[in-house]
Amino acid sequence: MAKYKLEYLWLDGYTPVANIRGKTKIAEFDDFPTLDQLDDWGFDGSSTQQADGGDSDCMLKPVAVYPDAGRSGNAALVMCEVMLPDGTPHPSNTRATIIDDPGAWFGFEQEYFLEQDGRPLGWPEVGYPDPQGEYYTAVGNKNCGDIARTIVEEHLDLCLAAGINHEGINAEVAKGQ
Template sequence: MAIPSNASLLDKYLRLSQGNKVQVEYIWIDNNTLRSKSRTLDYFVNRVEEIPEWYDDGQEKHDEIILRPVALYHDPFRPTRDKTNKLVLCDTYLPDGTPHPTNYRYHCHRIMNTYDHHAPWFGMEQEYLLIDPQKEKPLGWPQHGFPEPQGKYYCGVGADKIFGRDIVEAHYRACLYAGIRIGGANVEVCPSQFEFQVGPCPGITMGDELWMARYLLERVGETFGVGVTFHPKPVQGDWNGAGCHTNYSTKAMRQQDDGLATMEDAIERMSLRHFEHIAVYGEDNDLRLTGHHETGHIGAFSYGIANRGASIRIPRHVAKQGKGYMEDRRPASNVDPYRVTSIIVESSLSPIPSSLFH
C-alpha cells in the first residue's frame, strides 16, 4: 500500500475540546466533481434547515455560486461523542436564484415529486478502482507488466489477491457513522477494484446518499495516501470495467402479484429511449459497454432473467416470486446519480410519445 498520511498526528488535535462550536463541512457537486469547505457555527444543529446558505466564488466564471443545504449527515472525520459536527450536501444556484447549469438535483427533485405516488426506490452498486499515486498504477500492481489475469480476485481473500481492504473497511464504517444507507461492500473482478452498495433509498435520497458516500471514499483515500478513480474503463485490455448498476422498483413492482408484468412494461418503455439513457449514463461508457466483461453492447438494448450480459437484468429470485425489482446494468461508475434516477423514472412511468412508435 502507499504510505499513509499523518493520521495519528491529526488524531491528538481532534481530541481537543471544540467548546460550544460546531464544524460543518459544506459539500457540493461542480460539473460531476466534488468540492467542499468548512464553516464554524455557534449553535448545535439537528436539521438541515438550521444550516445557513453559503457561497463559492472559486472556479466558475460567475461571480459566485450559492450553496443551499439539502441533506445533513454526521461527520466521521471530526467525530465527537454526541456527533456534533456535520457534513451537509448542498444544491448550487446562480446569484439570480436559478439553478446552476450542472445542478441536476434540481430537475431530479421535480421528477421525484411528480411521481412520488409510485414510491420509486433505488439501490446503486458503485464500483471503483484504487490508485497508487506514486506508481500511477492501480494499487498493488507491479511497476512493470501486469498482475495475474482476473478470476481469483473477485470476493477473494489473501495478500496475493487483495490490495486496499483497509480502505474498504474504513469507508464502510465512515458511511455507517455518517448515516448513509450502505448495504454492503465486496472485492470486484479486477485487482484493486471494489464495490459498495447504497440503498434502498426512496426518490431523491438515492442521489444524495451516493454522492455523500463517494465523498467519504475520497476522504478516506486521502488518509491512506491512495487515489480513487471512477473511470468506467480505468485499465485497457482484458479487465472488467467499472459500473454503477442501478436497481429500481416502484410500489406496484414490489407489492402487486403482477409486479413482474409491471416491470416488463417499464422495461419496454425504457427500451424506446435507450440512447437517451446512454447519453446520461456516464462519460467513456462506450469503452465499457462492449458486449464483453459482463456487459451488454452500447448500441443495442436487451433484457433477460439472470443475464449479466443484458442492458437490464431481472434477478432470478424476482422472476420466481413474480415481483421485486430490476437492475439497469448500463450506468457507468462515473454517472451523476440524479441524472440516472431521473431518466429511469421518466422513461418507465411517463406516457409514451406517439413519435416513439414509428
C-alpha cells in the same frame, strides 16, 4: 453554544465525471444542527467549471446533514446542491431535476482505486496486473490485500457511524479497485 465544523460538499461542473468539492464553515449551535439551521453559502464557480471568471458567484444549498465521524469534536458533513445566484438550480445540478420524473429509479455506487507510489495498490512496478475478472468480489490477500480491506471496512464504518445509508461493499474488477 458549541462551535461546529461544517464541511459543505458538492459536485463540480467537470465532465464527463464531476469531482467532489468541499469547504469548511464554522458556526455555533446548541445541539447538532438540523438542515433548516444551515445557511446557504457562496463559492467561486469559475474555479470549479460552474461559472465564468467575470460572473463567478454560485450558491451552495444544503440538502442533507450527517455527523462527520472522520473528524474529532463537533463536525458535520453538509451535502449541497449548486444553485445560481437567483436561487434556480445550476445546469450542473442534475439532482434538482430528479423530482421532475417520479418514475425515475437510480442508485449510487462509489468506486475508487487505492494507490501506492502513484499506481493502483497491488500493481507491479512495471507493466500491468493479471487481466480483470479474478478480482471482482474476490477475497483473500492475493486478490484484494489486507490493507485494502482494512481501508474499505473503515470507510464503511465511518459512513454507517455518520448515518449515511449503505447497501454493501465489494471488490471491483481491477486490482486495487
